Amino acid sequence: MSTQPVPKPVAGASGFVDDRIGAGNFLRRNLRKIFPDHWSFLLGEIALYSFIILLLTGTFLTFFFKPSMGHVEYTGSYGPLQGVMMSEAYASSLGISFDVRGGLLMRQMHHWAALLFIGGMMVHALRVFFTGAYRKPRELNWIIGVLLLTLALAEGLTGYSLPDDLLSGAGLRITEGVAISLPLVGTWITFFLFGGEYPGEDVISRFYSLHILLIPGILLALISAHMILMWVQKHTQMPGKGRTNENVVGAPFYPAFMVKAGAYFMFTFGVIALLGTFAQINPIWLFGPYTPADISAGSQPDFYMGFLEGSLRLMPAWEINVLGFTLPMSVLIPALVPMGIVMTGLALYPFIEQWVTGDRREHHIVDRPRNNPHRTSIGMAAITFYGVLWLLGANDEISSVFHVSLNWTTYVGRVLIFVGPAIAYYVTYRICLGLQRADAAVIGHGVESGVIKRLPHGEYIEVHVSPNEAIEAHMRGKEPIPVVTGGGGGDDDGIPSKAMRSPLGKLRTKMSAAYGGEKIPLDDGHGHGEGHEEHTAVGQGGDEKSLTH
Amino acid sequence: MTENNHGIEQPEERVPRRVIGTPPPAASTSLLGAEEHPSTEVVQVPGVTLQDEATAKKGEKYAALCFLVAFLAGIGFVVSYVVFQVGDIEKTQVSNLALGGTLTLALLGLAAGMVTWVRLVMPKYNLVQERHPMASDTETRSYVGETFMQGAAESGITKRPLLRRTLLAAAAPLGLAPLVLLRDLGPSYKDFPAKLRHTVWGEKTKDGKHRKLLVEGSGSPIRAADFNSPGGILSVVPEGYEHDLNALAKATLILIKFRPEELKPGTNLNWTHDGIVAYSKICTHVGCPAALYEQTTHHILCPCHQSTFDAADGAKVVFGPAARPLPQLPIAVDEEGYLVATADFPVPVGPSFWERGDAEAEVREAEVQKGAQS
Numbered sequence: 001m002s003t004q005p006v007p008k009p010v011a012g013a014s015g016f017v018d019d020r021i022g023a024g025n026f027l028r029r030n031l032r033k034i035f036p037d038h039w040s041f042l043l044g045e046i047a048l049y050s051f052i053i054l055l056l057t058g059t060f061l062t063f064f065f066k067p068s069m070g071h072v073e074y075t076g077s078y079g080p081l082q083g084v085m086m087s088e089a090y091a092s093s094l095g096i097s098f099d100v101r102g103g104l105l106m107r108q109m110h111h112w113a114a115l116l117f118i119g120g121m122m123v124h125a126l127r128v129f130f131t132g133a134y135r136k137p138r139e140l141n142w143i144i145g146v147l148l149l150t151l152a153l154a155e156g157l158t159g160y161s162l163p164d165d166l167l168s169g170a171g172l173r174i175t176e177g178v179a180i181s182l183p184l185v186g187t188w189i190t191f192f193l194f195g196g197e198y199p200g201e202d203v204i205s206r207f208y209s210l211h212i213l214l215i216p217g218i219l220l221a222l223i224s225a226h227m228i229l230m231w232v233q234k235h236t237q238m239p240g241k242g243r244t245n246e247n248v249v250g251a252p253f254y255p256a257f258m259v260k261a262g263a264y265f266m267f268t269f270g271v272i273a274l275l276g277t278f279a280q281i282n283p284i285w286l287f288g289p290y291t292p293a294d295i296s297a298g299s300q301p302d303f304y305m306g307f308l309e310g311s312l313r314l315m316p317a318w319e320i321n322v323l324g325f326t327l328p329m330s331v332l333i334p335a336l337v338p339m340g341i342v343m344t345g346l347a348l349y350p351f352i353e354q355w356v357t358g359d360r361r362e363h364h365i366v367d368r369p370r371n372n373p374h375r376t377s378i379g380m381a382a383i384t385f386y387g388v389l390w391l392l393g394a395n396d397e398i399s400s401v402f403h404v405s406l407n408w409t410t411y412v413g414r415v416l417i418f419v420g421p422a423i424a425y426y427v428t429y430r431i432c433l434g435l436q437r438a439d440a441a442v443i444g445h446g447v448e449s450g451v452i453k454r455l456p457h458g459e460y461i462e463v464h465v466s467p468n469e470a471i472e473a474h475m476r477g478k479e480p481i482p483v484v485t486g487g488g489g490g491d492d493d494g495i496p497s498k499a500m501r502s503p504l505g506k507l508r509t510k511m512s513a514a515y516g517g518e519k520i521p522l523d524d525g526h527g528h529g530e531g532h533e534e535h536t537a538v539g540q541g542g543d544e545k546s547l548t549h
Numbered sequence: 550m551t552e553n554n555h556g557i558e559q560p561e562e563r564v565p566r567r568v569i570g571t572p573p574p575a576a577s578t579s580l581l582g583a584e585e586h587p588s589t590e591v592v593q594v595p596g597v598t599l600q601d602e603a604t605a606k607k608g609e610k611y612a613a614l615c616f617l618v619a620f621l622a623g624i625g626f627v628v629s630y631v632v633f634q635v636g637d638i639e640k641t642q643v644s645n646l647a648l649g650g651t652l653t654l655a656l657l658g659l660a661a662g663m664v665t666w667v668r669l670v671m672p673k674y675n676l677v678q679e680r681h682p683m684a685s686d687t688e689t690r691s692y693v694g695e696t697f698m699q700g701a702a703e704s705g706i707t708k709r710p711l712l713r714r715t716l717l718a719a720a721a722p723l724g725l726a727p728l729v730l731l732r733d734l735g736p737s738y739k740d741f742p743a744k745l746r747h748t749v750w751g752e753k754t755k756d757g758k759h760r761k762l763l764v765e766g767s768g769s770p771i772r773a774a775d776f777n778s779p780g781g782i783l784s785v786v787p788e789g790y791e792h793d794l795n796a797l798a799k800a801t802l803i804l805i806k807f808r809p810e811e812l813k814p815g816t817n818l819n820w821t822h823d824g825i826v827a828y829s830k831i832c833t834h835v836g837c838p839a840a841l842y843e844q845t846t847h848h849i850l851c852p853c854h855q856s857t858f859d860a861a862d863g864a865k866v867v868f869g870p871a872a873r874p875l876p877q878l879p880i881a882v883d884e885e886g887y888l889v890a891t892a893d894f895p896v897p898v899g900p901s902f903w904e905r906g907d908a909e910a911e912v913r914e915a916e917v918q919k920g921a922q923s
Binding site for chain 2: 032033034071077078079085097098099100101102103104105108137170173174176177178180181182183184185186187188190191192193195196197198199200202206233234242245246247248249250251252255256259260262263264265266267269270271273274276277278290291292293294295296297299309312313314315316317318319321324325326327328330331334362364395396406407410
């Protein structure tokens with residue numbers, strides 16, 4: 001296959017390695033490993049590269065940051081705060097910004113990379129969800145992904161609290177308020193986390209070791225596992241020409257994918273550098289040192305915490321006092337329920353779907369979102385739920401920008417949080433079916449060519465031509481969603497098995513019938529993809545096609 | 550257990566019945582160095598469409614230009630580091646722009662060059678690779694199963710319960726060790742709820758007097774006669790604890806001056822002085838300082854989650870997620886006319902916690918009993 005002899009230094013070095021670890025066998029299988037191409041497959045890479053950039057910039061920051069809550073007088077370069085008493089953490093954060101060359105750049109890049117890391121994970125997770133790429137055999141990797149997202153939120157929270165400015169302290173205070181509200185263990189957890197009463201002198205150094213060692217260590221391990229599983233299972237591919245469930249079509253790892261990935265890393269890095277340079281983020285010197293007695297109006301968390309902030313704002317007052325114990329429901333519900341719904345729902349979805357459809361096959365061709373309308377609708381409902389909470393997390397900004405009553409934003413939000421997802425579900429479902437119909441029309445009747453033809457008897461019609469081969473193959477990748485029939489157990493006698501006759505079994509049959517099946521068949525009996533007009537009176541298919549080719 | 554972690558990538562020539570976990574057979578020839586039939590052209594392979602020479606040439610030029618830009622920008626970064634110093638806002642801004650700008654240019658130049666390289670110089674690929682089911686074949690599965698059981702039998706763990714049980718017993722306390730070690734994360738005292746029930750307002754000063762209310766920031770005591778414009782508001786900290794964050798997290802106050810007729814029954818008038826009322830500034834929702842005050846409506850608003858309290862009516866909740874009013878602090882004036890706290894808050898301040906209970910109801914009951922006795 002190759003052409004020239006391998007240059008001596010390369011052959012020598014690689015021979016050395018192969019003699020010792022037998023790397024040749026691995027490389028033989030993997031050098032030309034095929035990676036399918038689609039723009040949406042790049043979303044996860046944003047998160048991956050952002051993580052690497054976080055490690056690089058974060059390491060730089062640790063060289064200068066002092067994770068201590070000891071009180072010092074600020075003597076650094078930033079004039080307005082000179083002589084002010086503050087924690088060493090805040091003073092060193094100011095030092096990174098004003099007394100270390102490139103320090104401000106690294107701090108801002110670190111913060112931007114964190115936003116891109118979590119944002120990248122979110123859109124990647126949505127891509128995987130909507131295309132059904134989590135299906136067997138990839139459920140494990142999906143769960144690793146959910147864990148990664150959860151840990152990334154914790155990583156963001158601990159990192160955000162470190163500079164110990166007034167804004168970061170507000171976040172920490174809310175964290176404490178939520179932790180202490182937990183039934184039975186709340187006060188214990190809080191006093192152990194803070195080493196006593198809030199704020200204490202310990203929390204920053206504790207968060208520091210969580211933020212730079214423990215959580216990133218677990219993240220790194222899980223990300224490696226995520227990558228290895230992806231590598232072993234091979235990437236999914238979009239339906240298309242020549243692509244089957246038994247193959248992978250695309251570009252080889254060496255050299256094309258390697259360089260592409262490298263370029264993409266550089267793009268991500270470059271964009272983060274661009275943001276770090278021109279888009280100011282978290283200007284801590286404007287906020288001043290933390291004190292539990294003060295707060296600035298319009299305190300907003302980072303975007304990924306916005307949904308929790310919104311749910312806290314949305315919740316009506318509710319507190320239960322029983323037998324001398326207190327359950328602050330107006331904290332517990334908003335802090336735990338939305339997060340629980342989203343994360344548990346994500347983690348369990350592959351298994352619930354498997355149970356409903358009874359589909360235990362391996363899937364390597366992903367779905368187009370329209371082709372599994374209920375899944376897509378559930379996803380959109382969840383996005384709406386999350387989105388309403390997220391928007392409400394900024395209801396004070398909404399209120400001041402649009403000049404509407406703050407209280408009304410909350411009232412409207414309390415309704416929208418229930419109504420919004422339902423509407424989103426219905427609308428998405430109809431759109432999905434509409435898109436499926438559009439596909440069926442293209443397959444069944446061809447594509448409008450824009451050519452108007454006059455028939456012998458005077459009628460005008462538009463000539464339809466068969467769709468582009470690649471597009472047609474893409475559309476024909478649609479597969480009916482399996483349905484659990486009453487037979488369930490696989491018997492042919494048509495008598496429901498015992499399990500399927502139980503109430504749960506009946507529910508499963510019902511859900512399966514609604515979820516699965518073929519709602520809009522691609523071929524509706526009009527023939528197969530040949531370009532032909534709507535009008536049955538016209539027969540000379542080849543003739544019209546020649547007009548357009 | 551039967552996940553085949555290595556085999557997917559090796560098609561036909563894969564050695565059958567390889568035991569899971571053992572390394573793949575070693576290569577017999579030296580890596581990358583075996584084939585030696587020299588030629589200079591890229592060999593045509595199905596699925597690989599080579600670029601025509603003109604495009605590749607153009608691509609090479611573009612990529613080289615990008616790499617050159619990246620090279621210069623990289624040098625610019627180093628130069629910027631030496632040339633521009635940090636310090637005040639302006640200098641830092643210039644340094645940040647120079648460093649960030651050159652870094653951005655270098656990285657994006659590199660990225661653009663690499664993409665040009667892939668798209669214009671490298672071939673178009675449409676290669677196909679087979680997939681195989683993830684599961685290993687039944688023979689492998691049963692082999693692994695047998696080996697597992699045989700190994701278990703050989704080790705004796707299955708038929709020697711003494712060995713098994715003592716091993717488990719040995720592991721259990723060691724597993725607990727890390728948890729035990731975490732005990733000292735918490736403070737030495739155990740009665741956490743008791744800590745939450747008190748603030749420094751309940752303590753007398755060293756010379757046995759009531760603690761003065763000080764203006765936050767300036768630290769000056771407040772003469773009731775000087776705090777006399779209705780609608781006025783002050784953020785207040787306890788004397789002696791002006792900079793103690795642990796004390797401030799519970800004891801910070803919001804002090805409001807009312808016209809006497811504005812006060813409603815929810816406010817305990819015995820704890821006010823001449824229309825001056827002191828409430829805890831720590832929101833009863835999750836503890837943010839409820840720092841915003843609207844004079845016309847007498848509403849105290851917490852900027853975090855918008856819990857709104859009616860300051861004229863005992864700071865009862867009028868909107869938002871907070872479930873309880875801000876606790877009111879009993880205040881009076883000392884002999885010099887300064888505002889002081891006469892006692893601690895009657896109920897715990899700040900966010901609710903499990904052991905808190907309905908402290909407000911207890912206070913009300915106690916008052917009723919006191920009323921009945923007198």
